[in-house]
Every structure is written in structure tokens, then in C-alpha cells.
Amino acid sequence: AQSVTQPDIHITVSEGASLELRCNYSYGATPYLFWYVQSPGQGLQLLLKYFSGDTLVQGIKGFEAEFKRSQSSFNLRKPSVHWSDAAEYFCAVGELAGGNKLTFGTGTQLKVEL
């Protein structure tokens, strides 16, 4: 069965600093990978997705992620964090068989210090 691990429950960075959120997945075939962001009490918004092709994908709000098959990772990065980036971030892996389902990690809570 597929699974996703986000090893960092909380991360604190200073505004203007760089950010990297870790995501490791377990999936037998080529994965479909997603990063979502959630503000408190809100739904999830898609930041970016990887299906195939270039392993460095660009998303909204200045985020990017790199797919590394050898490390089973799909880490999210941003060169310079803004205070408005404070939120919870979820990595997800998609399953082709059975309903287009996504399996989510437990999330990383990002705090931005001014």
C-alpha cells in the first residue's frame, strides 16, 4: 500500500529565509505526487503536482518541488518565505487503481517569525 511520511511536524523559519519541507513516499509504480497548503479552518489548496517529465516542478506562490526517485522524496522548497506562508502543508501520493484516491501525509505546520 502506498504511504507518505512528512517527518517534520513543526518548522519555524524567519521571514526571508529559505524553506524546505520534506516528504517521502512509498509506492510501487511511478507516483503521482502533490503538495497542498491549508490555512487554519480552511480547505486545502493545491500548490503543485508531479506526474512525469521534468523532476523540478514549479507551483503557485513561488514554491517548487523536486522529485527524486532514488530517495523516494518530493521535497517542497521556497527561496524566501513570507509571513503569509504560515500554514499547514500536506504532501500526497496518488493511486491509479481504484478511484483516483490520494494518500496524505500527516502534515507540517509552518510558523514564520518576523
Place this chain on the structure above:
Amino acid sequence: DGGITQSPKYLFRKEGQNVTLSCEQNLNHDAMYWYRQDPGQGLRLIYYSQIVNDFQKGDIAEGYSVSREKKESFPLTVTSAQKNPTAFYLCASSSAGPAGVNEQFFGPGTRLTVL
């Protein structure tokens, strides 16, 4: 504007009562999903539906029921059999097709509290 609406935003229920959460989408998506979110546990799939009049159990379906009578609507009923129903519930939808796994679009959520 196209999107997903969930109502109500907040819901309070007494123990032993059934309650129904609404989810409507106007994105013309075939597939719809219900997730439960608890602090520190991410999102867990309750039920999903790929087409009208068909749905499947997810990972934590016990104590919940759904229907899919219309393409636009996928209501979730939290029954009295659900032992710990207090949580944040998220509805999502996606287009379905053979091309691969498509992104899911999420509603704003309903926070259910059992008193």
C-alpha cells in the same frame, strides 16, 4: 465561479443523533470524496464516489454513510454509530479519466462538534 461548497461551516450535535453534512460542486467533476481531519493525523478518506449512484468505502467508513444521487452532490451522514465524530470534515472532487491521477479540489470544510 466554479467551486465546492460545504454547509454548514459549524455544526453541533448531541450524542446519539445523526447529522448530515452537505457538499455541492459545480465543476462538472465525476469523482467526489469525503475526508476526516484530526490534529496530527492528516486527512483520512471516509467514502468516495467515481460516478452517480456508486460509491466505495475509504479507510474509515464505519459510522458514516453517503449517497450520490446527483453528479453535483455528495452528502455525508454521520450516524450515532460513529464513536468519536468530533472533527473537521472536508469534501473534495476531481475529474476522472484514464490519463492518470488528477488533482482534487477541496471545499472549505465543516467543523462538527458533538456535545
